[in-house]
Amino acid sequence: QVQLQESGPGLVKPSETLSLTCTVSGGSIRSGYYWGWMRQPPGKGLEWIAYMFHSGSTYYNPALKSRVTTSIDTSKNQFSLKMTSVTAADTAVYYCARLAVAGTYGYFQHWGQGTLVSVSS
Amino acid sequence: EIVLTQSPGTLSLSPGERATLSCRASQSVSSNYLVWYQQKPGQAPRLLIYGASNRATGIPDRFSGSGSGTDFTLTISRLEPEDFAVYYCQQYGGSLTFGGGTKVEIK
Numbered sequence A: 001q002v003q004l005q006e007s008g009p010g011l012v013k014p015s016e017t018l019s020l021t022c023t024v025s026g027g028s029i030r031s032g033y034y035w036g037w038m039r040q041p042p043g044k045g046l047e048w049i050a051y052m053f054h055s056g057s058t059y060y061n062p063a064l065k066s067r068v069t070t071s072i073d074t075s076k077n078q079f080s081l082k083m084t085s086v087t088a089a090d091t092a093v094y095y096c097a098r099l100a101v102a103g104t105y106g107y108f109q110h111w112g113q114g115t116l117v118s119v120s121s
Numbered sequence B: 001e002i003v004l005t006q007s008p009g010t011l012s013l014s015p016g017e018r019a020t021l022s023c024r025a026s027q028s029v030s031s032n033y034l035v036w037y038q039q040k041p042g043q044a045p046r047l048l049i050y051g052a053s054n055r056a057t058g059i060p061d062r063f064s065g066s067g068s069g070t071d072f073t074l075t076i077s078r079l080e081p082e083d084f085a086v087y088y089c090q091q092y093g094g095s096l097t098f099g100g101g102t103k104v105e106i107k
Helices: none
Strands: A003-007 A018-025 A034-040 A047-052 A058-060 A068-073 A078-083 A092-102 A105-111 A115-119 B004-007 B010-013 B019-025 B034-039 B046-050 B063-068 B071-076 B086-091 B102-106
Touching: A003 A092, A003 A105, A018 A034, A018 A092, A018 A115, A034 A105, A047 A068, A047 A078, A047 A092, A058 A068, A078 A092, A105 B046, B004 B086, B010 B019, B019 B034, B019 B086, B019 B102, B034 B063, B046 B063, B071 B086
Parallel strands: B010 B102
Antiparallel strands: A003 A018, A018 A078, A034 A047, A034 A092, A047 A058, A068 A078, A092 A105, A092 A115, B004 B019, B019 B071, B034 B046, B034 B086, B063 B071, B086 B102
8 A cells, every 4th residue: 555754844934945755655656646745724624736747747736836846756756845935824734645637637545644834933 | 716615514413323415516527526535633634435426445335425517415324433524525627626624523
């Protein structure tokens, strides 16, 4: 069974860049799935951020696209998220996940445990 | 963008009762590309239903999904203690959007 694990700083200063990495185990990142990021502010609902295929095809949430960059490292079975110019509104639990995609869009099949990222000076 | 509205916001029921959760879309969801997730406090969401009515691997058969077009339902036939949680619907027929969630709490 595929497992995902997020890693990265739990505290980021306002205006700086949030960086997270997700390590995939129990399966290859080169498989026919997409890999993505989602977040959940404390006490609130779910928001997707971006997802990508190992070949490079990437889809971004239009609301976040201008601040988000993703990458994938097939040699390490990892993928990453960078979000620039963060504010307190970006404080959330960030999840990495595997998606099943039909056409352009998809749903989240397997999730990491999530990591809380707080934006504060 | 397709907006998903879940109702009720909170459902108070007792173990053994039937739970019926609604997810209504602002426009038709193509190919019934709608899923349901369960989320317990402090945990990641878990996929329950995909394609509106297909149970994900390992999901008990007391969970069932139905509906098409703009109206979808998640039914839990008999609530077990572990089923008290928040449930989200999500569509992927046109962009990707989530409902606001329904909390199923113990009465």
